[in-house]
Amino acid sequence: MTQNIYDDETFFTGYSRLPRSVHGLDGAPEWKVLRAMLPALAGRQVLDLGCGFGWFCRFAAGAGAASILGVDVSAKMLERARRETDDSRIAYERADLESFAPQVGAFDLAYSSLAFHYIADLAGLLGRVHAALKPGGVLVCSVEHPQLTAPARQEWLADSDGRASWLVNGYLDEGERVSNWLAEGVVKRHRMIGTYLDLLLGAGFSLTRLVEWGPSLEQVAAEPDWVRERARPFFLLLSARRA
Amino acid sequence: MTQNIYDDETFFTGYSRLPRSVHGLDGAPEWKVLRAMLPALAGRQVLDLGCGFGWFCRFAAGAGAASILGVDVSAKMLERARRETDDSRIAYERADLESFAPQVGAFDLAYSSLAFHYIADLAGLLGRVHAALKPGGVLVCSVEHPQLTAPARQEWLADSDGRASWLVNGYLDEGERVSNWLAEGVVKRHRMIGTYLDLLLGAGFSLTRLVEWGPSLEQVAAEPDWVRERARPFFLLLSARRA
Numbered sequence: 001m002t003q004n005i006y007d008d009e010t011f012f013t014g015y016s017r018l019p020r021s022v023h024g025l026d027g028a029p030e031w032k033v034l035r036a037m038l039p040a041l042a043g044r045q046v047l048d049l050g051c052g053f054g055w056f057c058r059f060a061a062g063a064g065a066a067s068i069l070g071v072d073v074s075a076k077m078l079e080r081a082r083r084e085t086d087d088s089r090i091a092y093e094r095a096d097l098e099s100f101a102p103q104v105g106a107f108d109l110a111y112s113s114l115a116f117h118y119i120a121d122l123a124g125l126l127g128r129v130h131a132a133l134k135p136g137g138v139l140v141c142s143v144e145h146p147q148l149t150a151p152a153r154q155e156w157l158a159d160s161d162g163r164a165s166w167l168v169n170g171y172l173d174e175g176e177r178v179s180n181w182l183a184e185g186v187v188k189r190h191r192m193i194g195t196y197l198d199l200l201l202g203a204g205f206s207l208t209r210l211v212e213w214g215p216s217l218e219q220v221a222a223e224p225d226w227v228r229e230r231a232r233p234f235f236l237l238l239s240a241r242r243a
Numbered sequence: 244m245t246q247n248i249y250d251d252e253t254f255f256t257g258y259s260r261l262p263r264s265v266h267g268l269d270g271a272p273e274w275k276v277l278r279a280m281l282p283a284l285a286g287r288q289v290l291d292l293g294c295g296f297g298w299f300c301r302f303a304a305g306a307g308a309a310s311i312l313g314v315d316v317s318a319k320m321l322e323r324a325r326r327e328t329d330d331s332r333i334a335y336e337r338a339d340l341e342s343f344a345p346q347v348g349a350f351d352l353a354y355s356s357l358a359f360h361y362i363a364d365l366a367g368l369l370g371r372v373h374a375a376l377k378p379g380g381v382l383v384c385s386v387e388h389p390q391l392t393a394p395a396r397q398e399w400l401a402d403s404d405g406r407a408s409w410l411v412n413g414y415l416d417e418g419e420r421v422s423n424w425l426a427e428g429v430v431k432r433h434r435m436i437g438t439y440l441d442l443l444l445g446a447g448f449s450l451t452r453l454v455e456w457g458p459s460l461e462q463v464a465a466e467p468d469w470v471r472e473r474a475r476p477f478f479l480l481l482s483a484r485r486a
Contacts, residue, residue: 193436
């Protein structure tokens with residue numbers, strides 16, 4: 001079973017205060033790019049893997065999706081999701097993505113934001129997601145970029161000219177990483193981009209887009225503190241199609 | 244026109260002393276992985292973009308290819324390639340890849356080792372390569388990994404625990420990079436992985452494999468000096484198919 005860190009009191013409290021938890025999708029700086037990778041949602045069957053507070057489920061309903069199933073392992077997040085949702089097209093289900101098997105051939109879109117880097121058996125999950133999509137169905141997902149998950153410590157140092165530089169180490173050594181983001185002992189899985197693509201293609205998907213996301217120049221102009229965030233990518237965004 | 248750094252006397256002398264120039268493909272540590280990405284070559288028409296000393300052309304001939312065209316901008320490299328080649332199936336042509344237009348629909352495999360990161364108009368080149376492949380034809384190529392091409396300086400520093408770490412900066416700012424590798428003022432183009440894939444997919448290819456190459460544990464055991472080379476990937480290897 002996946003570590004259910006989101007039900008840890010300290011983690012949940014910290015996570016609930018993040019801009020993306022307070023302001024929803026518009027509080028997530030990568031949302032605009034991720035949204036542009038989505039297919040048209042009107043009349044579609046949508047699956048959200050790691051739905052959290054249900055922001056994307058409600059967005060999909062607003063965009064005209066016919067039905068949306070949001071799945072998450074966290075009882076605390078689903079409790080808030082249900083409280084903030086009033087739409088009969090949206091259903092929430094508590095399940096561990098390590099074993100969750102969505103209905104076969106039932107969905108047009110599988111969406112997942114920042115969940116897959118917690119999953120140990122991602123090959124298994126992607127196989128079940130592939131089977132759950134209709135032919136021509138689409139997967140759109142985001143994960144922490146491997147340049148973030150690789151290093152044992154997440155650190156900046158200045159190069160010889162004083163340029164803020166991100167320290168990369170351990171990139172080729174895939175596997176568990178324990179971080180102390182919002183709480184102690186959060187377990188993530190470091191995978192290289194090549195490995196994510198091996199898993200996607202191996203599950204039968206064809207790649208349609210890959211974005212190494214960092215803030216745009218416009219975003220940095222609006223948030224000058226983010227300037228060093230263009231030194232390295234922060235998220236990896238992927239879209240793929242079931243052939 | 245591409246900077247023809249390989250005809251610079253200093254660069255050429257330095258490059259000629261590299262293991263990959265002295266020992267050929269077996270002197271290139273990534274070759275084994277790249278070779279495994281190749282289709283069967285027997286009876287095939289092969290194009291080598293940036294063929295250098297012709298090592299891959301002769302390998303393809305040895306693997307039974309029907310014809311091999313090696314293209315390079317460097318007169319010095321082609322002179323040595325011709326001197327070391329005695330096979331009527333292999334032809335060499337001097338051309339600038341920025342404008343080179345291979346024969347349409349003529350090739351089963353387009354191969355390119357460590358050349359595309361010199362190309363300014365890679366979209367244009369990939370479009371011409373796509374057109375030069377037969378339906379079902381394959382492109383296999385390698386470039387310097389963007390984690391190498393991004394930073395203004397290529398530097399290692401120790402993290403707080405003393406771990407050798409690679410400094411990444413400038414990753415999101417694509418474009419020219421001037422380095423002093425083997426000679427002064429070598430001009431390369433930094434592109435993110437996402438951009439390489441946009442260009443490939445945009446040219447009509449579908450991705451079949453992506454490898455972020457660094458030395459294997461076996462290679463590090465044989466060459467202990469390489470241990471820190473697993474901190475970050477060194478080359479990006481790609482294979483793609485013309486639909």
